[in-house]
Amino acid sequence: MRSFGRRVPPWSAALAAYLLLAFLLFLPVWLPPGLRTVGGGGGDPFFSSWFIRWFPHAISHGWNPLFTTYLDYPDGVNLMWNGSIALPSVLLAPVTLTAGPMVAYNLLATLGPALSGWCAYLAISRYARNRLAAFFGGALYAFSPFMISQSLGHAHLTMAWAPPLALLLLDELFVRRRRSLWIGVALGALAATQLLTAEEVLAIVAVAAAVGLIVAGLLHRQAVWSRLQPALPALGLAAVVFLVVAAVPLGVQFFGPQRVHGPLQPSNYYVSDLLSFLLPTHAQMIAPAAVTRISDHLAGFGEQTAYLGLPLIALLALAIRRTWHLPVIRWAAIAGGALALLSLGDTLHVARADTHLPLPWALTSAIPLLHEILPVRFSLVVFLMVGLLVAVFVGETMVTAGWRPRLVGALAVGLSVAALFPAVPFLTSPLGAPGFFSRPSALHALSEGSVILVAPFAVVGTANAMYWQAEAGMWFRMPEGEAFVPSPYPLYPPPSATEFALVRLADGSVPLAAIDAGVASQIRDDLRRWHVQAIVVGPMPHRDQAVSLLSAVLGRAPSSGDGVDVWWDVPKTLAQIDPSSRSRPATTVVATGTVTPPSAW
Known part of the structure; x- marks a missing residue:
């Protein structure tokens, strides 16, 4: 048994564990498969299953799969404006054609959190003292309120492996100063694949990367600027690779038929309310009815993704206080705070009331397309920073602290897990086409x-x-x-x-x-x-x-x-x-x- 344990790489064990946890979370849709769907039926899950089936159909007929007249005939629909999930649709085509589009969608919903958490584990392992701490940090990302809420209807948004992998590659480029052009190729390919999976996640990654570089520049001015120039060739190559792969999809989106003009969603509506960070929703196991009557209406329909909870906030405060001397903690704390600030939207909302107090995200209103990001969805990268902070703290505590600090840390971690634990059995809906x-x-x-x-x-x-x-x-x-x-x-x-x-x-x-x-x-x-x-x-x-x-x-x-x-x-x-x-x-x-x-x- 010991020799077997030594032969199993930690990364593969982590992947298997995340897959098992995701499978258990969504177990009702697999007993048996094809009878139920993850989340609520009737809206977005049905659209996603439609897209998953459309893509192999269009390819088999030699049509452009990014535009269709099978909806809204005769004018048709430009699918690049509609949450294109082109890459998952291609990869899932064998499942779609044999087991049906909804089984493929449920598989997408199951794989999304697991693969995203695993990628977060790989990135966080760079900074945490041990693999167990990194696994816990990845789990915070994989099964965060963002992932749980988006699984109810937007499974493609849970395929969010780009944020942690971008962190990993930028660490290679700026911190470890690897000058390989393969890093540029990987960055460009990562951006292109995320574009073809969940375009909004790519936009969020771009903003988060800019925030992260600005924070790093403020904390380490001379170091960052001295490392920026040598990194330019790799960044330039990343842009070239991205444009080569993404030229056709972006061409269809911005120059093809039925392109959309004007705002897609109401401005300053899908935002994090200040109370959203404190109050659990129906997505959590521990969520009193008196609280959910408030929290379920704070962030716009179906976007209750920002919840941290008092135990996790206390744990973060403890982690920052005790490990502030570590550069990664200072960077992650400030960058995470800045991203949480962006999630609040154009103006501050408290208990769903708009205070009209202007916030930084309002500055993007003049930037084309960027303002189409729903601010509340910045909670995705906020939870990546949270996972990093907690993992580094747990790793440091396990290695250097005495039994009392370890006990306090373990108690805080346990309470945080309890507060964030998703409601089970997970919401599913029956299927049945006539x-x-x-x-x-x-x-x-x-x-x-x-x-x-x-x-x-x-x-x-x-x-x-x-x-x-x-x-x-x-x-x-x-x-x-x-x-x-x-x-x-x-x-x-x-x-x-x-x-x-x-x-x-x-x-x-x-x-x-x-x-x-x-x-x-x-x-x-x-x-x-x-x-x-x-x-x-x-x-x-x-x-x-x-x-x-x-x-x-x-x-x-x-x-x-x-x-x-x-x-x-x-x-x-x-x-x-x-x-x-x-x-x-x-x-x-x-x-x-x-x-x-x-x-x-």
């Missing part, structure tokens, strides 16, 4: 690439149709989708009568009785403009009303089976509708699904 999509024999009666209108209409927060499309092997296109496109409303397609009617019927904001014949006529115009071949209504709220509306629009009832209602031969039906009917008295669809004159109201 048989019409999961066993698409009937669907294949249409030629591949035909346009189908699917209800519930896919918009922000309701991407069921996108998941069903992915389950059907991308057999058809849709005039809808949860995606950023040139539109007055984020994550909505350009306004249409069809979207207005179906979305508001589903959310109950407009009753069926309020939708008149004028809207029905506009829906028919939409169907013609979109070249819709068939209409499918699947499981959705107020399904009966959606079926009644579309039956009135087409003047006939659907065929039903395999969990859906279907209207085939839509172009033929539209051609049979008498155009002179527009001059006749208007009709209104009532809740029973019949069509009656307005005078009946």
